[in-house]
Amino acid sequence: MDSSFPDLISAANSFTTLSPEMDAISDFEGNVISDGYDIESEEYYLDISDEEESVKDFLKRWYFESQVSLCHLTSLLKGLRKWHPELPNTAVTLLKTPGQVDIKEIGKGEFHHFGLRKEILNAMETTDIEVDSLSLNFNIDGLPVSKS
Numbered sequence: 001m002d003s004s005f006p007d008l009i010s011a012a013n014s015f016t017t018l019s020p021e022m023d024a025i026s027d028f029e030g031n032v033i034s035d036g037y038d039i040e041s042e043e044y045y046l047d048i049s050d051e052e053e054s055v056k057d058f059l060k061r062w063y064f065e066s067q068v069s070l071c072h073l074t075s076l077l078k079g080l081r082k083w084h085p086e087l088p089n090t091a092v093t094l095l096k097t098p099g100q101v102d103i104k105e106i107g108k109g110e111f112h113h114f115g116l117r118k119e120i121l122n123a124m125e126t127t128d129i130e131v132d133s134l135s136l137n138f139n140i141d142g143l144p145v146s147k148s
Helices: 005-014 055-066 072-081 091-095 116-125
Strands: 024-026 032-034 103-106 111-114
Touching: 055 072, 055 091, 072 091
Parallel strands: none
Antiparallel strands: 024 032, 103 111
16 A cells, blocks of 8 residues: 555544535635635626515616526526516517518618617616717628628
């Protein structure tokens, strides 16, 4: 048997593990090693200060702030319906995404109007961000950015 084996056992017995109440661990010599993590400075929640906010409104706000996909929001809704049967089945229903879009034929193309003003106002109403100005960037598929 290797002569260093008992030293490893005694070293392992003197090693302190990290518990939820601790923010550092000790090494073999008893020196404190910090992991650099301060649990009191971390925030893992959304502000839910408005007690009048409904579950639906909270989920809408969470969706826009978290930028998760519609698929993930739908999955969450399906899971939450066990405890909140009043919730809709899909993200589209929760967010009131239009199911039908008017398409206008223009020349050789098509024009879709989703109601930009309405959607911007809706997004601003569902978040707690105060806005002094708003900058918009537009992208039109198929339109060359520059002549080269």
